[in-house]
Amino acid sequence: xxxxxxQLRHAAALTAFATPTANGYGRYRPYSFAPWRIGWSVDNRGxxxxxxxxxxxxxTHVENRLGEPCANPYLYMxxxxxxxxxxxxxxxxxxxxxxxxxxxxxxxxxxxxxAEAVSALExxxxxxxxxxxxxxxxxxxxxxxxxxxxxEAIRAAGAGGEGSAGGKAAAEDWEMREYFEFF
Numbered sequence: 001x002x003x004x005x006x007q008l009r010h011a012a013a014l015t016a017f018a019t020p021t022a023n024g025y026g027r028y029r030p031y032s033f034a035p036w037r038i039g040w041s042v043d044n045r046g047x048x049x050x051x052x053x054x055x056x057x058x059x060t061h062v063e064n065r066l067g068e069p070c071a072n073p074y075l076y077m078x079x080x081x082x083x084x085x086x087x088x089x090x091x092x093x094x095x096x097x098x099x100x101x102x103x104x105x106x107x108x109x110x111x112x113x114x115a116e117a118v119s120a121l122e123x124x125x126x127x128x129x130x131x132x133x134x135x136x137x138x139x140x141x142x143x144x145x146x147x148x149x150x151x152e153a154i155r156a157a158g159a160g161g162e163g164s165a166g167g168k169a170a171a172e173d174w175e176m177r178e179y180f181e182f183f
Contacts, residue, residue, distance in 0.1 A: 004040050005094035006087020007049050007064055007080065011038040012120035013127050015111050016143065017079040018066035022114045022150050023175040027068070030103040035065050039098045039107040046102040048110065066110070070179065082130045118143045150174050 007014070019025060027034040033045045040049035045065065053060025064080050086092075098105050111117035121127060122140045150171060157170035 001094055002088040002091055003084035004049050004062060005092035006083045006085065008038055008040060008094055009087060009092060010083035010126055011048055012111055012117065013124035014079045014083055015066050016117040016121035017075045018071050019068045019117065020143065021068065021070045021179060022147060023179065024068040024070060025113050028110055028112065035110055036103045037105055037107040037109055039102055039105055040094060041098040041102055044098065044102055047098055086126060114143060115147050
């Protein structure tokens with residue numbers, strides 16, 4: 001339980017490692033079987049942290065559902081393990097498990113964009129202490145450059161804001177060019 005509490009405590013900043021691409025945030029929406037809020041549940045794929053199994057079941061395990069396939073598995077796992085260890089070290093208790101609709105709960109929302117997640121990481125004294133100030137600052141700078149390139153592509157297309165149909169199309173075009181060959 002302490003491990004889960006640590007994951008929840010650091011979830012906003014952890015998201016920058018688990019979902020490191022701008023287009024990864026498109027799946028964070030209600031009823032998509034991806035998380036929307038920072039909460040946990042037993043066997044509900046809509047929660048950020050999912051516990052599968054139960055007391056006495058040797059197959060019981062904890063799933064952190066923040067990650068996308070483009071995440072660096074080493075950074076994602078290191079961030080997850082560090083958060084869980086912090087919860088265990090501090091003996092933090094998690095809030096009660098979500099027993100109904102995790103999308104309609106009252107727990108904090110996950111970052112909606114890569115920019116929000118990067119800001120949470122930048123402000124995280126915890127991850128700066130775990131991974132080093134220099135590494136976190138460099139990682140934040142890389143992600144901010146990616147965000148700026150995406151925004152510039154949308155502006156250069158003259159497609160309006162990101163919320164417009166043209167802006168969305170320009171963002172999708174940039175994402176295909178940026179990510180397709182790497183992932």
